[in-house]
Amino acid sequence: MLIGEVARRSGVSARMLRHYDSLGLVRPTGRTVGGYREYSPEDIRRIFHVEGLRSLGLSLSQIARALDEAAFTPSTLVGELIRKTEERLKRERELLERLRRVDAAEPSGWQDVLRIVELLHGLGSHNAARRQQAVLAPPEDVSMPAELLAEAVLTESDPYVAGALRWALARAGGDGVASVASGMGSDNVDVRRRAVLALAELPGDEATSVLTVALDDADATVRRHAALALGARGVTRAVPALIGTVVEGPNDVEAAELLGTLAQDAEWADRIMSALAEQLTAYAADSAVRIRLTQALAEMPGTIALDTLRQLSCDDDRAVALIASALLPTLEHRPHKKAPLA
Numbered sequence: 001m002l003i004g005e006v007a008r009r010s011g012v013s014a015r016m017l018r019h020y021d022s023l024g025l026v027r028p029t030g031r032t033v034g035g036y037r038e039y040s041p042e043d044i045r046r047i048f049h050v051e052g053l054r055s056l057g058l059s060l061s062q063i064a065r066a067l068d069e070a071a072f073t074p075s076t077l078v079g080e081l082i083r084k085t086e087e088r089l090k091r092e093r094e095l096l097e098r099l100r101r102v103d104a105a106e107p108s109g110w111q112d113v114l115r116i117v118e119l120l121h122g123l124g125s126h127n128a129a130r131r132q133q134a135v136l137a138p139p140e141d142v143s144m145p146a147e148l149l150a151e152a153v154l155t156e157s158d159p160y161v162a163g164a165l166r167w168a169l170a171r172a173g174g175d176g177v178a179s180v181a182s183g184m185g186s187d188n189v190d191v192r193r194r195a196v197l198a199l200a201e202l203p204g205d206e207a208t209s210v211l212t213v214a215l216d217d218a219d220a221t222v223r224r225h226a227a228l229a230l231g232a233r234g235v236t237r238a239v240p241a242l243i244g245t246v247v248e249g250p251n252d253v254e255a256a257e258l259l260g261t262l263a264q265d266a267e268w269a270d271r272i273m274s275a276l277a278e279q280l281t282a283y284a285a286d287s288a289v290r291i292r293l294t295q296a297l298a299e300m301p302g303t304i305a306l307d308t309l310r311q312l313s314c315d316d317d318r319a320v321a322l323i324a325s326a327l328l329p330t331l332e333h334r335p336h337k338k339a340p341l342a
Helices: 003-010 014-023 041-054 060-068 074-104 110-123 128-136 146-155 159-171 174-185 189-200 205-214 220-232 236-248 252-262 266-282 287-297 306-312 318-332
Strands: none
Touching: 003 014, 003 041, 014 041, 014 060, 041 060, 060 074, 074 110, 110 128, 110 146, 128 146, 128 159, 146 159, 146 174, 146 189, 159 189, 174 189, 174 205, 189 205, 189 220, 205 220, 220 236, 220 252, 236 252, 236 266, 236 287, 252 266, 252 287, 266 287, 266 306, 287 306, 287 318, 306 318
């Protein structure tokens, strides 16, 4: 079979067949009287073998080894192909994400594109200071896409850069809530912790709803940050977690202050006082916990905690008694009327 017919039936161009011949990869068995290449059925089978291996990404030199070396073992070569393919796919995914970020910023011209690319390079730097600078001093006239900031927030491990990212995300408005909220579903507890801290600084009902769900998270740190954020928004659903924060710490002082604000509602004042009293009984042998609970009582509005503090001033635990006694004068001089809920 002549080269033209082989090219037509195999789909391999005559030019490529000549290239295979020059490399010694597929040499036609015979020649016609006129000197034209003539391929045998075995030659054509070899062509299909070559094309099959090319489809896997092998180079022509690798194909020659695979077909001609009897001792050749394909496992090592296939493993190398897998590694290179994975690297290529990773680069292509990174390129795709970069293009999506540029597109999300809605650039109006190539100068805008270049500024956004500069911003992306800054955020992708291995140097924490450069990442922070990229957030705090982005290229002139470049708006920070909320989706990009949200993605960076969920992956940033440096606390200073993370703080700058949360600040920038809050300034970007509520557009990033959905992107940050996706981090709450992560199996990685660090990602969930970063997400809840970012959500705490985002306004709106959508962020509040996600934070409310986070009160049931398996991680105590996530639950604590969600409770503190919700307490600051006046969400009474956070009360049990805030009580738990006073008991366990840290952030017990902040939690106590929030409970005091929520207790300005008469109905919740009774519930909160009852919960604090229950914890005092439950932790009768734990001085540190009872000290935190005693201090929290002083945050309650008006004089609703006065009787409890008087009892604690005579407590068997000397440290608790001293703290309660020190707090009593402050409460005794307060007006007896409860402050209205703000």
